[in-house]
Amino acid sequence: MLLSWLEDPNADDLVAFLNDELRQPGRWLQxxxxxxxxxxxxxxxxxxxxxxxxxxxxxxxxxxxxxxxxKPLNWQPQVDDVHVMQDGGRAVLHAERRSPAEWVRVAFLDAAYAVAMEPRDHGTRVLQGSEADMQRALAANPDVIEEGLEVVDVELPVEVGGIDLMGRDRDGRWVVVELKRGRATHEAVHQLERYVRHVRTLVDGAVRGILAAPAVTEPARNQLHGLDLEYVEVDALPAPPAEVEQTGLFEPAGLTQDVES
Amino acid sequence: MLLSWLEDPNADDLVAFLNDELRQPGRWLQxxxxxxxxxxxxxxxxxxxxxxxxxxxxxxxxxxxxxxxxKPLNWQPQVDDVHVMQDGGRAVLHAERRSPAEWVRVAFLDAAYAVAMEPRDHGTRVLQGSEADMQRALAANPDVIEEGLEVVDVELPVEVGGIDLMGRDRDGRWVVVELKRGRATHEAVHQLERYVRHVRTLVDGAVRGILAAPAVTEPARNQLHGLDLEYVEVDALPAPPAEVEQTGLFEPAGLTQDVES
DNA sequence: ACATGAATATTGGAT
DNA sequence: ATCCAATTTTCATGT
Structure with missing residues (x-):
C-alpha cells in the first residue's frame, strides 16, 4: 500500500498536501x-x-x-465536493453533500500528521449469523421451530409488512413466524401481532403466531402471553463462538495486556 | 498531541511497538x-x-x-483484553470482550504504518435538531402544530410505550402527537395508531392522533388517512442549513476539488 | 444489568 | 429515486 505522509505540518503544507492528494483518484487520507x-x-x-x-x-x-x-463525531457518507483552503492561518477542509444538502467544515488548529494511502482492492468478507441466514436455515429445517411445521412462504409480503416465515403446523393451522437474530423486544411482539391480526382477516381457521429468537425481553414475553402468541428459542449462529482458550491458536506469546477503561 | 510512529514495520517491531504502547494508558493507536x-x-x-x-x-x-x-468492517465497542503476539511470522492482535462474549483477531500481513497518539481532553460538542430538541420546541410552542393546541404531557409513559406529546385541542379533544425528526414511515404510523387506540381505552370522548414530522413517506401518508389520523409538517431544525455560498466564509482559496465516486 | 428508543443512523435490496 | 427492514447496530437514559 503506497503512502505519503506529513508530520506536524503547518497550514500551508497541509493545504498543499491535501489538495495534491485529493486530485489523485483512489486516495485514502487520514x-x-x-x-x-x-x-x-x-x-x-x-x-x-x-x-x-x-x-x-x-x-x-x-x-x-x-x-x-x-461512532464518529461527525461524518458524511458521501462527499460530493471537497475544498481545502487557508483561512486565517489555518488549513480548513470543507466537504459538501448535495442530497441531502449538508456540509462538514474542519479547521485544523494543530495537525499532528497527515497520511495518504492508496489501498489495493480489498479482500472478500463473509458474515454468518444474519437474520437472512436464520431465515434460510429455518426454512430448510422448520423442525427446529416445531415438530411437523411446514414452511409455505418466506418473506411473504402483506399489506402491513413482510412476514418472515409463513407455515402450517401439523394440525393444518396457519403459523406466522417472526424472526429476530438478537433479543426480541416488544417491538417484535407488535410486529408479530400485526401480522397475525392481518392474516386472520385473510384466512379461515386458527392462526398461530410464533416469535423465534435467541432470547426475549421480559416485558416482551409477558405481552406475548397476553396476546396468546408463542415464543420459540432459536439461535442465530449454528455454533457458539469459539473461546480463545478453545482454539488454542492465540495464546499470547507477547505481553498479556489489559486495556484501560 | 504527542505521538510515536513506525513506518513499514516488520512483525517483530510491530508487536513490540503495540505491546509497548498498549501498556501506556490513554493511547490512541492506528x-x-x-x-x-x-x-x-x-x-x-x-x-x-x-x-x-x-x-x-x-x-x-x-x-x-x-x-x-x-461503518467499520469489524469493531468492538469495548475491548476487555488485548493481546499482541507473533504467529507464524506475522504480528497478530487479539481483542476480547467479555459480555457479550466476542473476539476480533487481526493478522497483519504487511503493515504500512503504525501510530500511537496521546490525545488531550477533547472539546465540547453541541448538537441541534434532535428529536428531544423538537419535543422541547413544540412543547414550548404548540401553535406550530395547531392553533390553540395545549400540551398537557411530554413523553407520557403508557403501557404500549411513551407518548411524545399529549395535549388537548381548542375543542377540548385529546390529541396524541408522535414526533419524528426525519421522514416518517409506516412504523411511525403504527406507533401512533397504538397510542391512540390505547388512549381511547383510557378516556372518554374523541381522541385525535397527529404525526408531526418534516416529511412522510407516501405509503405512510395513505395509511394515516385510512386510519383517520393526521399529519402536520414540522421542521427539525429552526433554520435551514446554510449554504457555502451563503456564508461567504469558505470560498476556496485552494483548489476546487470534486471527489471521485 | 436490562429495557427502551433515537440516530445526521448506515447499508443493502426491492420496487 | 423511494421505500423498507436489518444491523455484531451504537448510544444515552432510564429503572
Missing part, C-alpha cells in the same frame, strides 16, 4: 490533530477544539473520530 | 496495511487479506475500517 468541526444538514453540530482523527476514504465518505466510541 | 480480520461473537465474520485501518481508542473501543463506508 489527518490527526487538533481541530474544530462544524456540521450543518440533517442536524447541526459544533465541536470545540479537540484532538480528532479525520478519515477520507476513496469512496468519498468522510468521518471524524473523537478519542472515544465506535 | 495501524494501516494489509490484514486478515476474523470475528466471532454476536455474529461471525472473516475477511480475506485486504488493506484496512485498525483504530484502537483510549476508551478501549476498537474498529477496523475498509476503504469504503462509514
Amino acid at each position: 489527518v490527526a490533530g487538533e481541530m474544530e468541526v462544524e456540521y450543518h444538514g440533517r442536524a447541526a453540530s459544533m465541536a470545540d477544539a479537540g484532538d480528532y482523527l479525520l478519515i477520507l476514504k476513496p469512496d468519498a465518505s468522510l468521518q471524524i473520530h473523537a478519542a472515544r466510541g465506535i | 495501524v494501516a496495511g494489509e490484514m486478515e480480520v476474523e470475528y466471532h461473537g454476536r455474529a461471525a465474520s472473516m475477511a480475506d487479506a485486504g488493506d484496512y485501518l485498525l483504530i484502537l481508542k483510549p476508551d478501549a473501543s476498537l474498529q477496523i475500517h475498509a476503504a469504503r463506508g462509514i
Whole structure:
C-alpha cells in the first residue's frame, strides 16, 4: 500500500498536501490533530477544539473520530465536493453533500500528521449469523421451530409488512413466524401481532403466531402471553463462538495486556 | 498531541511497538496495511487479506475500517483484553470482550504504518435538531402544530410505550402527537395508531392522533388517512442549513476539488 | 444489568 | 429515486 505522509505540518503544507492528494483518484487520507468541526444538514453540530482523527476514504465518505466510541463525531457518507483552503492561518477542509444538502467544515488548529494511502482492492468478507441466514436455515429445517411445521412462504409480503416465515403446523393451522437474530423486544411482539391480526382477516381457521429468537425481553414475553402468541428459542449462529482458550491458536506469546477503561 | 510512529514495520517491531504502547494508558493507536480480520461473537465474520485501518481508542473501543463506508468492517465497542503476539511470522492482535462474549483477531500481513497518539481532553460538542430538541420546541410552542393546541404531557409513559406529546385541542379533544425528526414511515404510523387506540381505552370522548414530522413517506401518508389520523409538517431544525455560498466564509482559496465516486 | 428508543443512523435490496 | 427492514447496530437514559 503506497503512502505519503506529513508530520506536524503547518497550514500551508497541509493545504498543499491535501489538495495534491485529493486530485489523485483512489486516495485514502487520514489527518490527526487538533481541530474544530462544524456540521450543518440533517442536524447541526459544533465541536470545540479537540484532538480528532479525520478519515477520507476513496469512496468519498468522510468521518471524524473523537478519542472515544465506535461512532464518529461527525461524518458524511458521501462527499460530493471537497475544498481545502487557508483561512486565517489555518488549513480548513470543507466537504459538501448535495442530497441531502449538508456540509462538514474542519479547521485544523494543530495537525499532528497527515497520511495518504492508496489501498489495493480489498479482500472478500463473509458474515454468518444474519437474520437472512436464520431465515434460510429455518426454512430448510422448520423442525427446529416445531415438530411437523411446514414452511409455505418466506418473506411473504402483506399489506402491513413482510412476514418472515409463513407455515402450517401439523394440525393444518396457519403459523406466522417472526424472526429476530438478537433479543426480541416488544417491538417484535407488535410486529408479530400485526401480522397475525392481518392474516386472520385473510384466512379461515386458527392462526398461530410464533416469535423465534435467541432470547426475549421480559416485558416482551409477558405481552406475548397476553396476546396468546408463542415464543420459540432459536439461535442465530449454528455454533457458539469459539473461546480463545478453545482454539488454542492465540495464546499470547507477547505481553498479556489489559486495556484501560 | 504527542505521538510515536513506525513506518513499514516488520512483525517483530510491530508487536513490540503495540505491546509497548498498549501498556501506556490513554493511547490512541492506528495501524494501516494489509490484514486478515476474523470475528466471532454476536455474529461471525472473516475477511480475506485486504488493506484496512485498525483504530484502537483510549476508551478501549476498537474498529477496523475498509476503504469504503462509514461503518467499520469489524469493531468492538469495548475491548476487555488485548493481546499482541507473533504467529507464524506475522504480528497478530487479539481483542476480547467479555459480555457479550466476542473476539476480533487481526493478522497483519504487511503493515504500512503504525501510530500511537496521546490525545488531550477533547472539546465540547453541541448538537441541534434532535428529536428531544423538537419535543422541547413544540412543547414550548404548540401553535406550530395547531392553533390553540395545549400540551398537557411530554413523553407520557403508557403501557404500549411513551407518548411524545399529549395535549388537548381548542375543542377540548385529546390529541396524541408522535414526533419524528426525519421522514416518517409506516412504523411511525403504527406507533401512533397504538397510542391512540390505547388512549381511547383510557378516556372518554374523541381522541385525535397527529404525526408531526418534516416529511412522510407516501405509503405512510395513505395509511394515516385510512386510519383517520393526521399529519402536520414540522421542521427539525429552526433554520435551514446554510449554504457555502451563503456564508461567504469558505470560498476556496485552494483548489476546487470534486471527489471521485 | 436490562429495557427502551433515537440516530445526521448506515447499508443493502426491492420496487 | 423511494421505500423498507436489518444491523455484531451504537448510544444515552432510564429503572
